[in-house]
Amino acid sequence: MRWENLSKDPKILSHYELFKDSGVLDYIEETRDMNKALEELLQEAKEIFRQESVDELIELIIHYLAEKFIPSNMVFILNEGIMVNKIKTIICRNMKITNETIEIYSLEPFERFFRTNQQTIRFDLLENEFAETNYLDPFLSYKPEIVVPVLGISGLYGMILFSAKVLGEDYKPQEISYIDRLMNFTSIGIQNTIHYEHSVKDPKTGLYNHNFFIHRVNEQIARAKRIKRHFSILVIDIDNFKYFNDSYGHLAGDEVILQVSKILKKSIREGDILSRFGGEEFTILLPYADCQEGWEASERIRKAIEQMETPYQEDVLKITISLGVATYNFLEDENENSLLKKADEALYESKKNGRNRTTSFNHECS
Structure with missing residues (x-):
């Protein structure tokens, strides 16, 4: 029986003072508050697990913490690499993400310490452990008080x-407990999210990989059939790429x-899917773009790359691209392979007719 119903029971009411003096009522109230807090935490956990990127997850965490208290600074240091170190830092001041970064190249010095100290700790314990080193110097200007390790398999x-x-x-004990x-x-x-991103993204460019692209094209085909809308795909090839490797080396x-990837990222709309084939x-993938819109988007991207200048050593590399466009017609029985083949054939025509x-x-x- 729920407490709301019990509290109205005449037998309970007749012993109200006894319950109050014995602390039973306080205990019930504390338990209710604790259960409510746990329910809220479980709802927060569900939202955390729905996030598809580290950046989205961190923004969500900042939102949750801001509802409880506001640290003057928060510093996230994360290794986004799996086989290699790829350290990402995010700095928040008054719960707002800044453009600041910290130069740190590895978490290895802290690995052994947190293997035996797996809970939230005070920063001074970390200072005692690393007093003879300069490992903590990059963090000192942010005046940390609490450190939370992000541990996994x-x-x-x-x-x-x-x-x-x-x-x-x-920080109150219940706040430390909540953080933990x-x-x-x-x-x-x-x-x-780190493992998910590694499964769907190209490690060199950070763009989606081809498998993810095909998955999204298949989703778009199903959607296009249902709502009777067109969409387009572009296939892009860097012109004379072998020349850069042969003349300047593979680093060039x-x-x-990398430079083409950056321009492509800036040139697409929100909702478009860019991948490295x-x-x-x-x-x-250009959702809902018809034939004309697909061609116009392609030309806009081509011109952006054509205007790009890439300094390398003592030279400036001039880069152009060739593109092929194919548009899905919901009236035809077409799959992702036939659509990609059409775009490839169009790309071949672009290269045969002079590139760029x-x-x-x-x-x-x-």
């Missing part, structure tokens, strides 16, 4: 540092791929 994924609260009060519990879920969430080729080829151009498989659109 592969070891230490990162650390989260909390400085004093904005109003200067000490929330960060347990956050650790799992960060592991999941890598730099060309492999080597010097890229693909873009766009060709649409549907010629009436070009």
Whole structure:
């Protein structure tokens, strides 16, 4: 029977003073508050596990913490690499993400310490452990008081540092407990998102990989059939890529791929799916773009790359791309392979006709 019903029972009411003096009522109230807090924490955990990127997850964590208290500074240090170190730092001041970064290249020095200290700790314990080193120097300007390790099956994924609260009060035991519990879920969430991103993204460019692209094209085909809308895909190839490798070396080729990736990222709309097909080829899914819109988007991207200048050693590399466009017609029985083949054929025409151009498989659109 729920307490709301019990509290109205005449027998309970007749012994109200006894319950009050014995502390039973206080205990019931504390238990109810604790259960409510746990329910809220479980709801927060569900949202944490729904996030698809580390950045989204951190923004959510900041939102949850801001509802409880506001640290003057928070520092997230995360290793996004799995086989290699790829350290990412996110700095928050008064719960707002800044553009600041910290130069740290490895979490290895802290790995052994957190293997035996797996809970939330005070920063001074870390200072005592590393007093003879300069490992903590990059963090000192943020005046951390609390350190939360982000631990998982592969070891230490990162650390989260909390400085004093904005109003200067000490952290209450229940606040430390909340941080500890929330960060347990956050650790799992960060592991999941890191492993998810590695499964769907190209390690060199950070773009989606080809398998993810095909998965999204299949989803778009099903959606297009249902709502009777067109969409387009682009296949992109860097012109004369072998020239950069042969003339300047493979590091120059890598730099060309990275610079093209950056321009492509800036040139697409929110909701478009950009992937690295492999080597010097890229693909873009343009949801709801018809034939003409697909060609116009392709030309906009081509011109952006054409205007790009890439300094390398003492030279400036001039880069161009060729593109092929194919548009899905919901009236035809077409799959992702036949659509990609059409875009490839259009790309071949672009390269055959002199490169640095766009060709649409549907010629009436070009």
